[in-house]
Amino acid sequence: MLQAAIRVLQAQGYKITEPRKQVLEVLEGAQKPLSPYDIQSFLKQKGKYLNHVTIYRILDLFCSLNLAHKVLSIGGFVKCSLGTAEGCHRFMVCHQCGAIQEFADKELCQGEDAFTRNLGFHTKYHLSESSGLCADCFRKQFEEQKLG
């Protein structure tokens, strides 16, 4: 929800500006991760103009507040769809349609921490992006196989 993000910004003393609202809106509506320049193009289609530097700075801010994430395997940004209390946020990326699903699981984090601790490391943060097929794309591919 857009309002939730706006409250976070206000609570941290950040101003609610047109550019910030516009980037939020684009991320809300997106079906897949968007690069800063993707976001600029989206807005241009709606007759809005934002300088790309502004978009970079807004995305930096959003990421620092956990309102957005950069999906590194894609190089694009998504809005965060989880609360902030649930530990580290993980992604499932469909390499067919590009769809993203965010999730969190403490057991996975604990497993990684335990394993790395045995190697002498002190883990603070987990980056995890599982790639494969979403339910829709899997079904489509399955039915194509039946036909072909």
Place this chain on the structure above:
Amino acid sequence: MLQAAIRVLQAQGYKITEPRKQVLEVLEGAQKPLSPYDIQSFLKQKGKYLNHVTIYRILDLFCSLNLAHKVLSIGGFVKCSLGTAEGCHRFMVCHQCGAIQEFADKELCQGEDAFTRNLGFHTKYHLSESSGLCADCFRKQFEEQKLG
């Protein structure tokens, strides 16, 4: 070992060229992930010259053969230090000194697969980079705290 990588190249019918050997050598000696341009600089110091396009193409090849990996959280390449049979390869990244340790663990993969399967996804590949402090950097930081 450099010889192992060379055998992989030969086995797949790729030529053993000076540029490929040089990139292999740099990756072998590196203590942290290197970007293509980092590799070019390293070589320039040794009096060698490689065009950056060549380095990009060599790294693409190495990654496709699992001789190297791109560490996305850093944007640099490391040589693969594991065999190819052990499933997906994971990284621990020290955010202090940049050191990398590669590892593999089937249980972690299975845990991720199980969790994403419940969300309807069919996972094929895991990207996992845990960041924190390596043993050395942790010890240093610990001793600084005692003093300060």
Place this chain on the structure above:
DNA sequence: GGCTGATTGCAACATTGTTGCATCTAGCTT
């Protein structure tokens, strides 16, 4: 020692990301 397809170099270009500074404005103060 030549042949040839694979590899590299080069030039030109595209994309992505960064910095410093001038200008503007959201939200506060009066």
Place this chain on the structure above:
DNA sequence: AAGCTAGATGCAACAATGTTGCAATCAGCC
């Protein structure tokens, strides 16, 4: 409601990273 000001945006210039097509070269074969 108008003014003030720190914070936000725009702009210009630049830096870094990555890509493409094609000509020149060379590794591994005969």
